[in-house]
Amino acid sequence: MLPIEQFPVLVVAISLLSAITILLAGGISKKSGFFISLATITFQFILSLFILRHVLTVGTIHYWLGGWRPPWGIEYVVDVLNAYVLIIVLFLSLLAAIYSKRSVEQEIEARKLPTFYTLFQLLVTGLAGVVVTGDMFNLYVFLEIASLAGYALIAAAGGRALRASYNYLILGALGICFYLLAIGFLYSVTGTLNMADLRVLLPALYANKAVQTAFVFAFIGLGIKCAIFPLHTWQPDAYTYAPSAISVIISTAMAKASIYALIRVIFSVFTVDFIILFAPIFKIICWMAAIAMIFGSILAIAQFDLKRMLAYSSIANVGYIMLGVGLSTSTTFGLTPALMHLLNHALMKGCLFMAACAFIYKAGLWDIRGFVGLGRKMPYTCFAFLLAALSMIGLPPSVGFVTKLYLILAALEAGEYIFVAVIFFSTLLMIVYFWHVVELMYIRVEEGGEKEIRVAEAPMSMVIPGLVLAVLCFIVGIIWLIGTPLPMMEAINSGFGLGVVVP
Amino acid sequence: MSAEKKYGRDVVIETIARLMIPFIQLYGLYVMMGTEGAGGGFQGGTIIAASFVLYVTAFGITSGRKKFPESWNAAFKCLGVYLYAGIGLLCIIFSLGVAEYLNYAAVPLSNIIGQADTRALMIADVVEIGIGMTVMAAFVSLFFDLAWKEESVKEEEGGAEE
Amino acid sequence: MIEWMVQHIFDKYNYWISIVLMLIGFYAMIAKENLLKKLIGLSIFQTAIFLFYVSLSDVGTGWGLRFGTAPIVWEHGIHEGYMYVNPLPHVLMLTGIVVAAATLAVALALVVRLYEEYGTIEEEEIMEMEMDLERGT
Numbered sequence: 059m060l061p062i063e064q065f066p067v068l069v070v071a072i073s074l075l076s077a078i079t080i081l082l083a084g085g086i087s088k089k090s091g092f093f094i095s096l097a098t099i100t101f102q103f104i105l106s107l108f109i110l111r112h113v114l115t116v117g118t119i120h121y122w123l124g125g126w127r128p129p130w131g132i133e134y135v136v137d138v139l140n141a142y143v144l145i146i147v148l149f150l151s152l153l154a155a156i157y158s159k160r161s162v163e164q165e166i167e168a169r170k171l172p173t174f175y176t177l178f179q180l181l182v183t184g185l186a187g188v189v190v191t192g193d194m195f196n197l198y199v200f201l202e203i204a205s206l207a208g209y210a211l212i213a214a215a216g217g218r219a220l221r222a223s224y225n226y227l228i229l230g231a232l233g234i235c236f237y238l239l240a241i242g243f244l245y246s247v248t249g250t251l252n253m254a255d256l257r258v259l260l261p262a263l264y265a266n267k268a269v270q271t272a273f274v275f276a277f278i279g280l281g282i283k284c285a286i287f288p289l290h291t292w293q294p295d296a297y298t299y300a301p302s303a304i305s306v307i308i309s310t311a312m313a314k315a316s317i318y319a320l321i322r323v324i325f326s327v328f329t330v331d332f333i334i335l336f337a338p339i340f341k342i343i344c345w346m347a348a349i350a351m352i353f354g355s356i357l358a359i360a361q362f363d364l365k366r367m368l369a370y371s372s373i374a375n376v377g378y379i380m381l382g383v384g385l386s387t388s389t390t391f392g393l394t395p396a397l398m399h400l401l402n403h404a405l406m407k408g409c410l411f412m413a414a415c416a417f418i419y420k421a422g423l424w425d426i427r428g429f430v431g432l433g434r435k436m437p438y439t440c441f442a443f444l445l446a447a448l449s450m451i452g453l454p455p456s457v458g459f460v461t462k463l464y465l466i467l468a469a470l471e472a473g474e475y476i477f478v479a480v481i482f483f484s485t486l487l488m489i490v491y492f493w494h495v496v497e498l499m500y501i502r503v504e505e506g507g508e509k510e511i512r513v514a515e516a517p518m519s520m521v522i523p524g525l526v527l528a529v530l531c532f533i534v535g536i537i538w539l540i541g542t543p544l545p546m547m548e549a550i551n552s553g554f555g556l557g558v559v560v561p
Numbered sequence: 562m563s564a565e566k567k568y569g570r571d572v573v574i575e576t577i578a579r580l581m582i583p584f585i586q587l588y589g590l591y592v593m594m595g596t597e598g599a600g601g602g603f604q605g606g607t608i609i610a611a612s613f614v615l616y617v618t619a620f621g622i623t624s625g626r627k628k629f630p631e632s633w634n635a636a637f638k639c640l641g642v643y644l645y646a647g648i649g650l651l652c653i654i655f656s657l658g659v660a661e662y663l664n665y666a667a668v669p670l671s672n673i674i675g676q677a678d679t680r681a682l683m684i685a686d687v688v689e690i691g692i693g694m695t696v697m698a699a700f701v702s703l704f705f706d707l708a709w710k711e712e713s714v715k716e717e718e719g720g721a722e723e
Numbered sequence: 724m725i726e727w728m729v730q731h732i733f734d735k736y737n738y739w740i741s742i743v744l745m746l747i748g749f750y751a752m753i754a755k756e757n758l759l760k761k762l763i764g765l766s767i768f769q770t771a772i773f774l775f776y777v778s779l780s781d782v783g784t785g786w787g788l789r790f791g792t793a794p795i796v797w798e799h800g801i802h803e804g805y806m807y808v809n810p811l812p813h814v815l816m817l818t819g820i821v822v823a824a825a826t827l828a829v830a831l832a833l834v835v836r837l838y839e840e841y842g843t844i845e846e847e848e849i850m851e852m853e854m855d856l857e858r859g860t
Binding site: 061064067068071072074075078079081082084085121122123124125 | 643650660664
């Protein structure tokens with residue numbers, strides 16, 4: 059066995075060991091947590107790059123934990139989709155970790171720092187585990203590790219974050235329980251928990267009521283975790299009141315890992331055939347996504363709190379991803395638009411949240427009505443915000459444009475012209491709310507000119523991650539347009555049996 | 562502190578607790594590693610943690626805290642996970658990247674006592690002790706955190722269990 | 724009719740109990756205003772799922788007469804003439820119990836913090852206080 063094939067498990071195990079090392083080292087130095095966490099996540103990220111290279115050149119990694127063969131033991135499977143999502147998750151965790159250095163010092167008491175970083179590292183462990191695992195029950199365990207760490211981290215901000223976290227906990231636990239029930243139903247008819255094994259065994263049982271019930275439970279349960287439209291109620295509060303670095307990581311890495319889990323369960327365990335024949339929900343997903351895109355954007359316009367506005371915008375963007383999922387069977391693009399937006403949205407929303415939290419950090423500004431003249435006071439942060447906002451709206455070479463282009467092409471090919479209109483309308487609404495912020499930042503001048511708020515630029519460790527993401531928004535957009543990663547997407551689609559139109 | 566003054570101490574409860582705690586802990590250890598099979602770490606750890614709860618009910622929470630301070634707690638928690646995850650990593654390291662994580666057959670002991678026995682020893686005893694330690698420490702710290710505030714507000718952390 | 728009932732209700736009574744418990748827990752989670760009662764509901768819901776899993780592994784004939792026994796291999800091999808329950812769901816539920824305990828611990832800690840912050844654990848009152856805070860600022 060090549061050492062690279064050991065990497066999927068190292069990503070998880072080293073992270074777990076590092077989490078408890080932070081707790082121990084906290085007894086010696088309160089500040090060591092940040093450095094250990096940063097070093098670990100950097101290491102994990104490098105490992106994930108090697109994993110992607112190996113997967114692209116050699117093939118899927120199958121890793122049997124403890125040497126037990128798959129139907130009995132736990133198997134870690136890393137194919138192109140896993141490797142792709144793993145890189146997204148770890149890259150954004152890395153940036154969030156860098157970002158957390160200064161913001162956490164302000165928000166969390168010094169004596170709680172080791173605990174905070176322990177939980178942070180456990181969150182990363184859980185997310186990495188969710189992405190690499192190939193076992194239904196193991197997915198449940200890792201999802202729960204990540205969620206529990208997430209609840210505690212959101213609550214770390216105190217005050218109103220407590221109730222936000224409590225609501226998230228109740229709904230999240232409910233979702234996880236539904237998913238557990240779905241595993242139970244699947245296990246009762248097939249007697250296996252391995253995803254690949256389930257995929258082989260299920261086709262004979264598609265007509266079975268237990269399998270259909272399991273699909274509904276799994277979809278609803280994971281849907282709650284991803285905050286897809288009617289199940290999103292926990293999301294705005296949780297994103298708004300969480301500590302800055304946690305807002306960044308849960309709105310990007312955690313949301314994307316949950317959506318990955320949903321896609322994996324829909325397309326890899328229950329295959330496309332099952333859904334087309336027995337659970338025709340793609341049409342419903344499309345419509346739910348369309349409502350989410352408009353509903354999220356309209357509510358975002360109504361907000362004055364910038365973080366809450368971004369949270370509602372996230373609901374709209376999850377709608378974009380779900381629209382891509384919903385259209386996947388009826389076009390030759392398959393899952394490509396959805397998977398593109400997985401990366402694109404993580405980049406844009408990460409940058410926007412970083413900027414929004416930097417305003418709060420430096421000036422206590424959460425209300426966008428107080429932003430007048432901010433563009434001259436915090437030039438770099440505001441520039442990052444501007445780039446990400448433009449990208450969100452869909453300025454040509456940016457990632458937002460690429461997503462919209464592909465979604466529109468997919469909708470046109472599927473003949474669903476109504477969704478093209480929905481995309482345009484939602485873009486229009488996005489222009490309204492982002493323009494409102496940008497106008498206040500750059501264009502409007504306070505009467506008298508003297509009352510402008512006086513703030514200096516945010517610290518470097520908070521500006522640079524934001525700027526990196528903002529620039530990446532455009533670079534990645536150009537890379538998508540050149541089409542370098544498209545063969546990767548083709549590989550994922552063909553793995554799921556997508557990309558060919560079923561007549 | 563104030564709770565102890567209010568309620569005082571009870572000879573009957575103290576004596577019975579004194580008698581029972583060693584047996585509860587012994588039973589916990591038995592559940593953890595007494596039998597040959599795998600499993601029992603979580604249950605054994607919980608039973609030992611229950612003995613600490615009994616100690617606190619009998620002798621008061623401050624003296625309970627003195628017996629088992631938070632720093633020990635953190636150390637036990639970490640040591641348990643180190644045992645579990647560390648031995649898994651050792652399997653990779655000792656076999657120079659050939660064996661899988663948690664593949665106990667790769668632990669060098671197997672040259673001496675045979676592969677099957679190594680696996681059995683690791684699964685039934687070493688790993689169970691690790692799990693038991695972590696669970697015990699986690700439950701004790703949960704109990705203290707929920708039952709009592711040390712001076713100021715204490716942040717609680719869960720999910721430390723594997 | 725009787726046969727149908729025996730086949731679908733009495734023979735599978737553990738599943739029915741599990742479903743009833745699940746709905747009770749679900750109701751408590753959704754409808755109760757008290758934060759602790761919601762957690763009790765969550766606990767009942769999770770326990771119902773554990774019961775469901777353990778029922779899955781059971782083997783035997785109808786109610787009252789169960790022949791499944793623990794799957795233990797002795798020195799002399801297996802017990803002849805017995806049926807063995809499937810151990811895997813039990814093991815899964817051990818993990819499930821750990822996760823449920825951890826969830827409950829985090830939730831209880833949150834409730835304690837909420838009580839410190841607001842002095843109540845009724846959701847309505849907490850929401851009103853939050854509204855007041857909002858208006859105040």
